[in-house]
Amino acid sequence: MNKWSDNRAWWLVLPVVLIVAFSAVIPLMTVVNYAFQDTFGNNEFYWAGIEWFQEVLRSDRFHGALGRQFLFSFIILSIEIPLGIAIALAMPKKGLWVPFCLILMALPLLIPWNVVGTIWQIFGRIDIGLLGAALDGLGIEYNYTQNTIDAWVTLIVMDVWHWTSLVVLLCYAGLQSIPDAYYQAARIDGASKWATFRFIQLPKMNRVLLIAVLLRFMDSFMIYTEPFVVTGGGPGNATTFLSIDLVQMAIGQFDLGPAAAMSLVYFLIILLFSWVFFTVMSYLDRAES
Amino acid sequence: MAKIELNGLAHSYMPHIQEPQDFALKELNHVWEDGGAYALLGPSGCGKTTLLNIISGLLKPTHGEILFDGEAVTNKATEDRNIAQVFQFPVVYDTMTVYDNLAFPLRNRGVSASEVDGRVREIAELLEMEDSLKRKASGLTADAKQKISLGRGLVRADVSAILFDEPLTVIDPHLKWQLRSQLKHLHKRFNYTMVYVTHDQTEALTFADKVVVMYDGAVVQMGTPEELFERPKHTFVGYFIGSPGMNVVPCHIDGKQAMVAGHAFAMEQGLSNIPAGASLEVGIRPEFLSLSREGSGPTVSIQKVEDLGRFKVASVRLEDHEFKVMVNEEDEVPTDGARLVVDPTHVNLYANSHLVEEA
Structure with a gap:
């Protein structure tokens, strides 16, 4: 078949271009504007070059926040992914309990971020919170507003509580797509439970797992609301993650130049990781076929 | 094993x-x-x-x-x-x-x-x-x-x-x-x-x-x-195996013959052991039926002929009953005055859908 080109087709893309420009490109360019210039009000701008980038990238404050951010994402991923798989494996495959379990799993996902934060902020208080009071009653010293470890544990448990369901639901969908014949074949071949998991269930789940890892990485890397509500970044700056730090810099101190530069670096890091994940995913797809 | x-x-x-x-x-x-x-x-x-x-x-x-x-x-x-x-x-x-x-x-x-x-x-x-x-x-x-x-x-x-x-x-x-x-x-x-x-x-x-x-x-x-x-x-089994499947039509027994719509089908087996009061049918495979202008078989009308390559399948009508007849590729299907010829050794009798076997 002969294909002919008609450049007028580009006009069909125009509405999308306009919407994306209005909602994404122009706001982003404003940030770029601030990142490379200095301003003292009155809409007067002075060229600053890469000064803000140098300042941000060399600052201990940024390194600290970045380190805490990676540590946080790493910890919650290494808890939520195995735990999610384990729960998905334990869930019933058919029967009356399936909808019950699914609804139970979906509940935490339906609660708004700031409400989750508030729930845990109160839950963990020693004076009126069930968790805090219970721990206190047992004689365990726990105070997330003053103790760094307690603050981290609280945030991690909260994130696990909030988001493990997502991993569970994705894995469960992956498991449900495995035909019964595979399990039957595994039994005939005398495969152990572990071998069945390793050679049937895990390979069939690997794509949903990559999506789960990607989503949980991006979300946890951008986490803001819950730690802001629970710890406000404290004690000190022990739980000041990148986005909390960024908001403090931009809105608290009004350092628009460094904040804009930091935004761009932050954006590029997420973009880089998403690209790596995408490449790995499509590589695995190719390897499989 | x-x-x-x-x-x-x-x-x-x-x-x-x-x-x-x-x-x-x-x-x-x-x-x-x-x-x-x-x-x-x-x-x-x-x-x-x-x-x-x-x-x-x-x-x-x-x-x-x-x-x-x-x-x-x-x-x-x-x-x-x-x-x-x-x-x-x-x-x-x-x-x-x-x-x-x-x-x-x-x-x-x-x-x-x-x-x-x-x-x-x-x-x-x-x-x-x-x-x-x-x-x-x-x-x-x-x-x-x-x-x-x-x-x-x-x-x-x-x-x-x-x-x-x-x-x-x-x-x-x-x-x-x-x-x-x-x-x-x-x-x-x-x-x-x-x-x-x-x-x-x-x-x-x-x-x-x-x-x-x-x-x-x-x-x-x-x-x-x-x-x-x-x-x-x-x-x-007659319907399911064979292509086309077996012809099965209701009948009654008169002496040594099965009567289908008033016409006699000669049979060689299964006549001595018929359960009383059962509804009877004869089953004949299309392979054991043929068409001819001569002989004493009942006259049938040809409904259609399908050519399947190595052989042809003729659908014929005898009163209210339809039969499939297998015809060799080289043989001609008579268009008028065709008579149905039955191979009596391959006519099976069924009582309530089950084969009547000699006692």
Whole structure:
């Protein structure tokens, strides 16, 4: 078949271009504007070059926040992914309990971020919170507003509580797509439970797992609301993650130049990781076929 | 290899059984000989997969027991029954190579590495897959995957039986024939007991020594392909086997003849043992009917003639009854004044759909 080109087709893309420009490109360019210039009000701008980038990238404050951010994402991923798989494996495959379990799993996902934060902020208080009071009653010293470890544990448990369901639901969908014949074949071949998991269930789940890892990485890397509500970044700056730090810099101190530069670096890091994940995913797809 | 005995086997999927119709598989007693190739043939929902699942141990029968070589296995789990099964859709372990797939059942049973290697190579040679041993199993074609499924059963030298659940469903037509003859070859060489479930009569008739025809949860006939063709024990077998199926028309008996719409059909068998009050039918295969201008047969009107290449199928009408008649390619179908000629040795009489046999 002969294909002919008609450049007028580009006009069909125009509405999308306009919407994306209005909602994404122009706001982003404003940030770029601030990142490379200095301003003292009155809409007067002075060229600053890469000064803000140098300042941000060399600052201990940024390194600290970045380190805490990676540590946080790493910890919650290494808890939520195995735990999610384990729960998905334990869930019933058919029967009356399936909808019950699914609804139970979906509940935490339906609660708004700031409400989750508030729930845990109160839950963990020693004076009126069930968790805090219970721990206190047992004689365990726990105070997330003053103790760094307690603050981290609280945030991690909260994130696990909030988001493990997502991993569970994705894995469960992956498991449900495995035909019964595979399990039957595994039994005939005398495969152990572990071998069945390793050679049937895990390979069939690997794509949903990559999506789960990607989503949980991006979300946890951008986490803001819950730690802001629970710890406000404290004690000190022990739980000041990148986005909390960024908001403090931009809105608290009004350092628009460094904040804009930091935004761009932050954006590029997420973009880089998403690209790596995408490449790995499509590589695995190719390897499989 | 093992002899399979089914003693009073019946199964219902319902928790509370009230009437015979609640049984997906009605009571059956059979002995399948060691080294035999059996095909379970029947339409969807006739109970053939239920029966296969009972043999493989996936289902526990409601009644009865199942024995492999005289040993009761009814309560044994699939993994302890020592069977192999090939499924409708290819089951391979995607992340493993062909070699590892074939070695998997042996490694799970703790067989030594050198013995595993020997068996795997032997089976790969048998299946003509030596060249792809190092390849990932996921990238292979459907027929190669089915061969791996089969191979995983064959590597265990001591399997009691190999079960096939419509294994050629997803295979290209030209490869179906090839795989089927490979199976037959394997059967001849190693004398495996094989049970093959299918709804395709060609597959069943070419694969099996004995075909077990199932209908509505019951085995209606077990026999060689020839028996099924010549002496169908139930009108269903007559319809289901053969293309086109058997002509079955209502009749009554008058002396030594079956009367169809006032015309006499000579018969040579089944007249001495007719149950009283049963509704009677005659069954004649299209292959044993012919058309002629001469003779004393009843005059019929030709409705249509389909040319199927090697032969033609004429649909003819006798009063209210339609018959299919097989006509050789070179023979002409008389357009007017055609008379129906019946081969009396191949006329079967059915009482309430069951063949009337000589006492």
